[in-house]
Amino acid sequence: MLHYSPSKINCDSPMPEHPTLQPSPQHVLDRTLSLAPMMGCTDRHCRYLLRLLSPNTLMYSEMLTTGALMYGDVAKFLRHGDDEPCALQLGGNDPAALRACARLVEDAGYQEVNLNVGCPSDRVQSGGIGACLMAKPALIADCVAAMLAEVQIPVTVKTRIGINDKDQYEHFQHFIETVYAAGCRVFIIHARKAVLGGLSPKDNREIPPLKYDYVYRIRAEFPDCQFILNGGINDVASALEVLPRVDGLMLGRAPYANPWLLAELELALYQHRSIDRLAALDDYLGYMARQVEIGEPLKHMARHLLGWFTGIRGARAFRRELSTYMFEPGSGVEVVQQALIKAGLDQAPELDIPPSFAATASGA
Numbered sequence: 001m002l003h004y005s006p007s008k009i010n011c012d013s014p015m016p017e018h019p020t021l022q023p024s025p026q027h028v029l030d031r032t033l034s035l036a037p038m039m040g041c042t043d044r045h046c047r048y049l050l051r052l053l054s055p056n057t058l059m060y061s062e063m064l065t066t067g068a069l070m071y072g073d074v075a076k077f078l079r080h081g082d083d084e085p086c087a088l089q090l091g092g093n094d095p096a097a098l099r100a101c102a103r104l105v106e107d108a109g110y111q112e113v114n115l116n117v118g119c120p121s122d123r124v125q126s127g128g129i130g131a132c133l134m135a136k137p138a139l140i141a142d143c144v145a146a147m148l149a150e151v152q153i154p155v156t157v158k159t160r161i162g163i164n165d166k167d168q169y170e171h172f173q174h175f176i177e178t179v180y181a182a183g184c185r186v187f188i189i190h191a192r193k194a195v196l197g198g199l200s201p202k203d204n205r206e207i208p209p210l211k212y213d214y215v216y217r218i219r220a221e222f223p224d225c226q227f228i229l230n231g232g233i234n235d236v237a238s239a240l241e242v243l244p245r246v247d248g249l250m251l252g253r254a255p256y257a258n259p260w261l262l263a264e265l266e267l268a269l270y271q272h273r274s275i276d277r278l279a280a281l282d283d284y285l286g287y288m289a290r291q292v293e294i295g296e297p298l299k300h301m302a303r304h305l306l307g308w309f310t311g312i313r314g315a316r317a318f319r320r321e322l323s324t325y326m327f328e329p330g331s332g333v334e335v336v337q338q339a340l341i342k343a344g345l346d347q348a349p350e351l352d353i354p355p356s357f358a359a360t361a362s363g364a
């Protein structure tokens, strides 16, 4: 079932010349907690797995370029299941192409389409997409307007707080203002600038300082928008500290490295106790077996399990076993079962009392 109700804002064509101030369906998805889009990580298998622990997280796909989608195998690229609510992230800079792709995304059953204006990689930059587009707010406004004109699902933008020397608050404010005028009402802000040409993507996720105050300030200036804060939220305590000042949090590396963090956040934010790790893994084993049967290599699914037992005795042995054998051609789910047994993790009844639940239960 979709978690939003369509409204007029997204279906008028041609593109709006003036900002529309009608209530937008963009507000209807629960954005308290999101999983960040991550190339090479948040594919459909990963989203299926993490959904087992967290019914409330809004999942984001890896970035998909408009070129890949328009000239590639659409069904293959957009295939997904049991990961809803899920947003698909597009990379592009051509309003017509983005409009066409947004239609494909909606038709494929995603609940949101997101535009990447934050990726700093050289390859992405040489294609004129990602973070370099922060220098072209009017073009992003055209892109967003084109997408909004095509689909009913929310159209959102994920961006940084600046690029290179354009990192003053006023530049950021101008960018948001311009894209807002095209109808965008949900912004996901990775709260550090991108240094283009000077830093690797990895360094660009670590070196430029986080400036959450930009997000707090812009949120106060655009009260009919939602601002989702991203960057450096690594545990329940920091999530609880920051959440009251924004409309939601997006987490990337931390929950990928330790999926159980999502179970802890479910408990802290929704008072929802997830199924335990072994029960979820059992479900995923069934999923993997079905996927292997239709020709998907085991390694595509098993790699998302490498952090499954993070923080638990045996985690390292499990990871070692799994990464040794999952790449062997023709391997099946028995590789995961063997890794569990070898790591002594196949029977662990005490495994899954989340720390925050244990603290609550003991009155701490």
Ligand SMILES: Cc1cc2nc3c(=O)[nH]c(=O)nc-3n(C[C@H](O)[C@H](O)[C@H](O)COP(=O)(O)O)c2cc1C
Pocket (backbone or CB within 6 Å): 036, 037, 038, 039, 040, 041, 062, 063, 089, 116, 118, 119, 158, 190, 205, 230, 231, 232, 233, 250, 251, 252, 253, 254
């Ligand atoms: C391996 C990896 C791949 C990423 N790929 C994307 C991507 O495709 N699109 C995007 O907008 N951000 C991408 N990011 C950035 C994340 O979405 C997020 O903004 C960043 O990791 C900061 O959040 P965190 O501190 O919670 O990890 C990627 C990050 C990582 C670590």
